[in-house]
Amino acid sequence: MGLWMPGAQMEAVLRHGEASYPHECCGLLLGHPAADARAPRRVVEAHAMRNANAASPRNRFDFDPKEHLAAQRQARERGLEVIGFYHSHPDHPARPSQYDLDHAAWPGYSYLIVSIMEGRAASGEAAARSFELAEDRSHFIQETVETSGVETESA
Numbered sequence: 001m002g003l004w005m006p007g008a009q010m011e012a013v014l015r016h017g018e019a020s021y022p023h024e025c026c027g028l029l030l031g032h033p034a035a036d037a038r039a040p041r042r043v044v045e046a047h048a049m050r051n052a053n054a055a056s057p058r059n060r061f062d063f064d065p066k067e068h069l070a071a072q073r074q075a076r077e078r079g080l081e082v083i084g085f086y087h088s089h090p091d092h093p094a095r096p097s098q099y100d101l102d103h104a105a106w107p108g109y110s111y112l113i114v115s116i117m118e119g120r121a122a123s124g125e126a127a128a129r130s131f132e133l134a135e136d137r138s139h140f141i142q143e144t145v146e147t148s149g150v151e152t153e154s155a
């Protein structure tokens, strides 16, 4: 398994993380599920969401339930599905925290994490990693992230 993402969408996630610093940003990955066991999930759009966690937004995020439902509905109307979720780790590496594991509900989705250090996206491989939740939810499995500057989705 893995995640395929247009370069411009990855850029958008990194910029969202920078703009939200020192708070966590969060959003949905909209696109198409894996066609088969070897194919990657394909992102069409990274959909930015508001971090609705008022108590501890520097190291927690929550989706606003109404915004979440509206985004899911809009995605369906465009023939897209929610295939994953993204959030940022301000001044922490792009690796899931115990909190992330405790709050990740769904195997079969991508959990993309970006690292924003002192307000700037980390460079290279350290900037973004994606994970899949194991079926028994006991741990995350890192998956490959492929980005491309070429938009191959057809409308």
Ligand SMILES: [Zn+2]
Pocket (backbone or CB within 6 Å): 087, 088, 089, 095, 096, 097, 100, 113
């Ligand atoms: Zn996290």
